[in-house]
Amino acid sequence: MTDPLLAPLSVAASGLHAQSERMLVAAQNIANARTTGNAPGADPYRRKTISFVSELDRQTGVDVVRVARYGTDPSPFKVEYNPGHPAADKNGYVKMPNVNTLIETADLRDANRMYQANLQVVRQAREIVSMTIDLLRTGG
Numbered sequence: 001m002t003d004p005l006l007a008p009l010s011v012a013a014s015g016l017h018a019q020s021e022r023m024l025v026a027a028q029n030i031a032n033a034r035t036t037g038n039a040p041g042a043d044p045y046r047r048k049t050i051s052f053v054s055e056l057d058r059q060t061g062v063d064v065v066r067v068a069r070y071g072t073d074p075s076p077f078k079v080e081y082n083p084g085h086p087a088a089d090k091n092g093y094v095k096m097p098n099v100n101t102l103i104e105t106a107d108l109r110d111a112n113r114m115y116q117a118n119l120q121v122v123r124q125a126r127e128i129v130s131m132t133i134d135l136l137r138t139g140g
Contacts, residue, residue, distance in 0.1 A: 005132075007062045008125045014064035015118035018052055021067055022111040025050045026104045033099040036087040044087070045097040047073035073098055 025048050035045040053068035075098045083092030 005125065005129055007060045008121055010057050010060040011062055011064055012118045012121035012125070014057075014066065016115060016122070018065045018067060019111045019115035019118065022050055023108055023115065025070070026108040026111060029099045029104045030101055030108070033097055033101050033104070035097060036085065036094055038087065040087060041089040041095070042087055044077060044095050045099070046077075047075070047097065047099045049073055 029047050032045040036042070037044050049071045051068040051071065052065050054063045055066050056062075057064045077098050078096040079093045080096050081092055082088055082094045085094045088094050
């Protein structure tokens, strides 16, 4: 049976966790957007990805979001001509990460907005619980 007070908190808590993981992945990608390999022709940092799944929380009876898996983006690396770079191949080209900082920044902002929305649900649920307790104390 679904507890009307626990259900929104369970959903919001799972959303908070999912969005914090999403922000972490985006931040790692941004931080490594220029991280190249250590040797000539070596592969650079590969963009990380995160996937989510909806699951039934048996305790509350509501669907919550969970991290399904962490992965890597299989898209090709960018190539830059930079013959003086330690990771440059014999033709002077360096493999660069497949990270687009504009996309990562947009994803980071979106995750932050969704995190804030879930946090607001927690605040409102806490306020409702507090009001309910006050009503019970005063006899309604």
